[in-house]
Amino acid sequence: MDDQLDNDLRNRIREVFENYDDEHADEGWLLLREKYPEKTKRRPIAWLWWSSVAAALVLLFLGILWYNYAPKKENQFTGNKQHPAHSTQKPAESTKDNNKSIDERNRKADSMLNSLQKEALANNKVSSDHLHKNTAGKTNHSKSNPVAVNKATNENIINVPPVDNGLIANNSPGKNPATVNAVKTQAKPSVEANKMDNTAAKVDSGNKVSAKSMAVGTQPAGINMQEQAKKPNKTLFADDEIPKNKKQEKSELTDRAVRFGVYATSYVNYAKGSNNQMNLGAGISSDIRLSRKLNLSTGVSIAQNTLSFGSQLPSNTAKLNAAASSIASADNQLAFAAATPALKNYNANLVGLDVPINLKYQFNPEKNAAFVSLGVSSGTFINETYTSTYNLVTPFASNLSQTADQSLHQSFSSFYFAKTLNFSFGTGYRIGGNDLIIEPFLKYPIEGLGSQQIKFGSGGLNLKFSLQAKRK
Amino acid sequence: MHPPQRIAEDELIRQCKAGSLKYQELLYKQFYGYAMGIGLRYGPNRDDAMEIVNDAFIKAFNSMGNYDITKPFKAWLRTIIVNTAIDRRRKDLKLQLNIELDNAGPIISHVSAIDHLNVQDILSMMKELPTIQLTIFNLYEIDGYNHDEIAGMLNIPASSSRVYLSRAKEKLRKLIKTETQNHG
Numbered sequence: 030m031d032d033q034l035d036n037d038l039r040n041r042i043r044e045v046f047e048n049y050d051d052e053h054a055d056e057g058w059l060l061l062r063e064k065y066p067e068k069t070k071r072r073p074i075a076w077l078w079w080s081s082v083a084a085a086l087v088l089l090f091l092g093i094l095w096y097n098y099a100p101k102k103e104n105q106f107t108g109n110k111q112h113p114a115h116s117t118q119k120p121a122e123s124t125k126d127n128n129k130s131i132d133e134r135n136r137k138a139d140s141m142l143n144s145l146q147k148e149a150l151a152n153n154k155v156s157s158d159h160l161h162k163n164t165a166g167k168t169n170h171s172k173s174n175p176v177a178v179n180k181a182t183n184e185n186i187i188n189v190p191p192v193d194n195g196l197i198a199n200n201s202p203g204k205n206p207a208t209v210n211a212v213k214t215q216a217k218p219s220v221e222a223n224k225m226d227n228t229a230a231k232v233d234s235g236n237k238v239s240a241k242s243m244a245v246g247t248q249p250a251g252i253n254m255q256e257q258a259k260k261p262n263k264t265l266f267a268d269d270e271i272p273k274n275k276k277q278e279k280s281e282l283t284d285r286a287v288r289f290g291v292y293a294t295s296y297v298n299y300a301k302g303s304n305n306q307m308n309l310g311a312g313i314s315s316d317i318r319l320s321r322k323l324n325l326s327t328g329v330s331i332a333q334n335t336l337s338f339g340s341q342l343p344s345n346t347a348k349l350n351a352a353a354s355s356i357a358s359a360d361n362q363l364a365f366a367a368a369t370p371a372l373k374n375y376n377a378n379l380v381g382l383d384v385p386i387n388l389k390y391q392f393n394p395e396k397n398a399a400f401v402s403l404g405v406s407s408g409t410f411i412n413e414t415y416t417s418t419y420n421l422v423t424p425f426a427s428n429l430s431q432t433a434d435q436s437l438h439q440s441f442s443s444f445y446f447a448k449t450l451n452f453s454f455g456t457g458y459r460i461g462g463n464d465l466i467i468e469p470f471l472k473y474p475i476e477g478l479g480s481q482q483i484k485f486g487s488g489g490l491n492l493k494f495s496l497q498a499k500r501k
Numbered sequence: 502m503h504p505p506q507r508i509a510e511d512e513l514i515r516q517c518k519a520g521s522l523k524y525q526e527l528l529y530k531q532f533y534g535y536a537m538g539i540g541l542r543y544g545p546n547r548d549d550a551m552e553i554v555n556d557a558f559i560k561a562f563n564s565m566g567n568y569d570i571t572k573p574f575k576a577w578l579r580t581i582i583v584n585t586a587i588d589r590r591r592k593d594l595k596l597q598l599n600i601e602l603d604n605a606g607p608i609i610s611h612v613s614a615i616d617h618l619n620v621q622d623i624l625s626m627m628k629e630l631p632t633i634q635l636t637i638f639n640l641y642e643i644d645g646y647n648h649d650e651i652a653g654m655l656n657i658p659a660s661s662s663r664v665y666l667s668r669a670k671e672k673l674r675k676l677i678k679t680e681t682q683n684h685g
Contacts (some may be wrong), residue, residue: 035670037615038677039642042542045620046643049538053551054530057537061529061555065562066522 059434081331081380085311088329089291092313096289096496289496290314290328290466296489298334300474303485306335314493316389324389326402331382331411336485338375374418379479383408385451398457398464398495406449406472413439413479442480449486450475457495464495510574518565525562535575536582541624542639543586545632553589557582583644587654590632614681626676634669641666 051057294310312330319325387404415437455468468491474484508527516524536554544550561568561581568577618626627635636655640646641662648666652659 031670031674034615034674034677035642038618038673041615041618042623042643045618045623046538046542047535049541049620050534051537054533057533057551057555058526058529060551061558064555065559 062434081311081333084331085291085293085313088313092289092291093496286318288316288318290316290464290493291496292330292466292468292491292493294330294332294470294489294491296332296470296487298336298485298487300336300338300483300485303336303338306337308333308335308487310383312383316495322391322394324391326387326389326404327385329382329384331380332487334377334379334381334485334487336377336483338377374416376416376418377479377481377483378412378414378416379410380412381408381410381478383449386447387451387453398466399455401454402451402468404451405447405475406451407444407446409441409444410479411440413437413442413481415481437480439480445476445478448474448476448478453491455491455493464493466491466493466495468493511570514565514568514570514574517562518568518570529558532575532578536578539579539582539644540586541620542627542643543583543590543636545628549589553586554582556589557585560585579644583640584654587636590636591655614677618680622680626673626680629676630669630672634665634672637662637665638669638673642670 310332
């Protein structure tokens with residue numbers, strides 16, 4: 030009797046549960062997806078991180094290339110122009126090359142000088158000896174070395190643009206001493222620290238040496254330019270060499286218009302109602318010199334921003350409410366008709382390009398890199414992901430709480446301009462020829478950012494490597 | 502509720518072995534009812550049953566590579582679900598090993614009443630059983646394990662398994678009698 034009952038019961042149970050149908054498979058799948066697969070959920074973050082690093086490296090590489098290329102051209106030019114002593118280390122080659130390059134230009138000048146010479150021979154009472162003596166005395170070169178004087182004036186002629194020579198030729202200098210001033214005025218801006226100034230100044234100071242007599246004095250140099258240049262003149266410019274180098278170095282120190290740097294940053298994102306999230310970023314920067322102590326600092330960085338709001342939404346939630354409605358309507362199909370979705374968690378993940386424009390005040394740029402900086406940031410977001418997790422209470426079992434995710438993805442949806450206030454300060458340490466700068470910073474949101482207009486900021490530390498900064 | 506799209510079991514399993522999340526979802530929805538039928542018998546309530554089922558499916562997805570496609574998938578899945586349920590309730594089972602079964606009164610057979618038992622009736626009766634008895638009843642009577650296997654799974658002597666099964670049956674008979682009297 031009992032066996033029969035047991036068999037019947039067993040068969041009935043098997044029959045009932047073998048054919049059991051449950052309509053909550055969708056609900057169950059949502060629950061399962063919270064746990065599975067774990068690794069897949071982290072892939073986008075990893076992908077974003079590595080793509081950010083790759084982008085930063087590309088920017089760094091391009092920046093270094095550009096930086097190295099641009100100054101070299103300038104140095105080559107100024108080196109030939111401002112280092113006669115250096116160039117005469119190989120006088121036969123370097124001077125010859127230099128002369129070759131300007132040979133065409135000086136041809137006209139030579140012919141003009143020849144004509145001036147003829148005029149001078151006829152009109153000028155000042156002897157060439159007097160000129161040599163006078164010029165040598167004023168330039169502190171050896172009196173008994175007219176070649177040196179000629180060399181000096183030769184260089185002036187070489188360096189003065191053809192326009193200046195034209196001025197000399199066209200202005201009948203012997204008859205109009207005032208034109209000497211014109212010569213000086215034209216020559217000075219174009220050739221800084223040039224001996225032409227010395228000569229012109231001497232003429233101007235009442236020695237009554239006209240431009241014609243200058244022409245007479247410089248005429249042999251003009252004619253024998255290449256021969257003169259071949260002669261060694263190290264000793265001639267020995268006195269000038271050190272000051273010139275110093276001047277050039279000082280010029281590089283103070284006149285470098287743009288300095289580039291690369292930096293990595295770690296920071297904490299903050300927003301009202303959000304848990305603070307630690308993030309990383311990287312970028313390049315450039316400091317454009319406005320004055321000795323003031324720089325305009327800009328650049329571009331790529332950085333990730335993550336915010337986790339829990340059940341408390343950020344201020345602007347129009348789209349989120351729409352998302353909640355869609356969840357509710359979807360749940361009607363899932364036999365959750367009576368359920369109202371309650372926000373359990375709201376996460377935002379934004380990978381952005383940030384373009385700061387800051388004014389940077391350096392306290393003592395010659396001695397250290399301490400500074401304070403203030404400005405605004407603009408930019409856009411490469412990727413925006415907003416995930417809302419809702420609690421769903423089923424009527425089937427009051428204690429059964431289900432969740433549903435709603436995600437929103439956007440890329441480059443908007444560009445924001447000056448919506449973040451930047452403040453930072455920092456100091457630097459010398460490493461080789463470069464500066465390692467430690468820069469605590471704070472970004473304060475002026476308005477909401479991203480497609481959801483979330484008002485969030487960040488605070489953290491920049492570790493910046495400023496390339497080839499020159500400082501004593 | 503839209504019924505899940507029925508796809509050939511072999512194709513589903515092949516795609517799941519390849520790691521396709523889409524096909525894993527289809528497989529889940531196709532076998533969800535079957536799995537819940539097992540989970541509900543072992544879990545104390547629906548929430549626990551669903552957790553048992555989901556944990557079992559996750560194990561199944563993760564070990565799909567080891568599944569022998571020549572064997573029935575349902576049997577393989579049933580094994581995973583039962584083991585998952587036992588693992589989850591192992592602590593409860595140990596606590597209840599020493600609980601004595603109430604004295605069962607004489608059972609009056611009402612076979613006809615059994616034919617009318619539905620899921621809720623059966624689950625209601627099962628809830629009256631102590632966990633250890635319920636588990637052993639399910640394992641032996643419904644899922645086909647023998648006492649030695651049950652002893653190994655629950656880490657108890659096979660003789661204890663027999664005793665608990667006997668007590669479970671007695672309790673159920675008593676409950677059926679009561680049910681029949683209520684409807685009689």
